[in-house]
Amino acid sequence: MTTTATPPPRTARATATPPEQRKRGQRGGPAYIFLTPWILGVVLLTLAPMAVSLYLSFTDYNLFDxxxxxxxxxxxxxxxxxxRYWRSVGTTLLYVVVAVPLKLAIALGVALLLSNTRKAKGFYRSAFYAPSLLGASMAVALVWRALYNDGGTVDELLSSIGIHTGGWVSDPHLAVFVVALLSAWQFGAPMVIFLAGLxxxxxxxxxxxxxxxAGRWRRFVSVTLPMLSPVVFFNLVLETIQxxxxxxxxxxISGGNGGPADSTEFYTLYLYERGFTAxxxxxxSAMAWVLLLAIGAVTLVLFRTSRSWVFYANEGA
Known part of the structure; x- marks a missing residue:
């Protein structure tokens, strides 16, 4: 007596059938409709201006002809x-080297203090974050210029203890540091990120x-900094680009002319002068594309070097 083997039950196909694929395509249609404003914004406000700028960088264009x-x-x-182009590059590099570490150091220091605060923690966090809400506005910059100008508040305070500077804004050796201090004063955004990391x-x-x-300093060096290194790297990249x-x-602070003696002739300010003043x-446009490539190169270097000092907790898992 012979027996016939019962065929195994058919399993469901792993891939979707054509009707199911059509249904998924129909369900994705509304998503593209809602994404249309964003797509139009990227194309019309970002990609198209970039293409025009790239073309203009190879032309002689004076806005009229x-x-x-x-x-x-x-x-x-x-x-x-x-x-003047190379002076603007040097001024910008000096500003980046001074402002970024100073801003991150202040942000990390304040974050460490606030992480150990038990009373009125929300108030202190809001108070220290408030300067960042103002941003790099023209009004704040003008107030900052008045503070560090000849006869300003800072000049008067330093003169009262025997230090006569004559105003930082009018000193070619100190003017760039006024801008760096203004950037460091607005440390709220990296401070909040450091707090989240802590x-x-x-x-x-x-x-x-x-x-x-281990004492406090040893715990900070051996525990806090290694565990916080991804957050430090994140803030470092963002602040460097900005x-x-x-x-x-x-x-x-310079009055729009990069003075005194081109000491505050930053790259973007010189770009503005060449494009809209001259x-x-x-x-x-050529300067803008060189800046874009330079920022990309610096960011790439930061990512390459991060392998030697950024520690991730799950690397050994």
Missing amino acids: PPKWVGLRNYSDMFTADP QQIPADLYEAAALDG SFQVFTPAFA SHMGYA
Whole structure:
């Protein structure tokens, strides 16, 4: 007697059938409709202006006459025949090197103090974050200029203890530091990020370090900084990118001319002068693209070097 094997039951297909795929496509239609404003904004307000700017960087354009194609002349003049361009690069690099570490150090220090505060924690956090809400506005920059000007509040306070500077704004060696201090004063955003990172550090690590005899400084160096390194890296990248694009404080403090003696002639301020004051929009477009590539290169370097000092808790998992 022979028996026939019963065929195994058919399993459901892993992939969707054509009707199901059509249904999914129909369900995705409303999503694209709601995304239409965003897509139009990206194309019309970002991608299209970038394409036009790239084209203008190879032209001689004065905002009034049609653009005239000149090839790489704007770039060659920028690197070989414009000493003010290189001064603006040096001023911007000095500002980045001073302002970014100073701002992050103040933000981390205040975050450490607030993380140990038990009373009125919400009030103190709001108070220290308030300057960042004002942003780099023209009004704040003008007030800052008045504080550090000749005869201003800072000058009067320093003169009362025997330090006569004659005003930081009018001193070519100190003017750039006025802008850097203004940036450091607005430390609220990185402070909040540092606070969030501090709250994620396990208390067991501090207890183990304390049992081993580690003091406060040792716990900060061996526990806090390594565990907080991803947050430090995040703030470092954001603040570096923003610092390369500083404009409003430099414009207000220098009076719009990069003075005194081009000491506050930041890259973006010089770009503005060449584009809208001198009407060399092609040259200004070339400067904008060089700035974009420079920021991208610096960001890439930061990501490459982060492998040696950024610690992630789940790396060994």
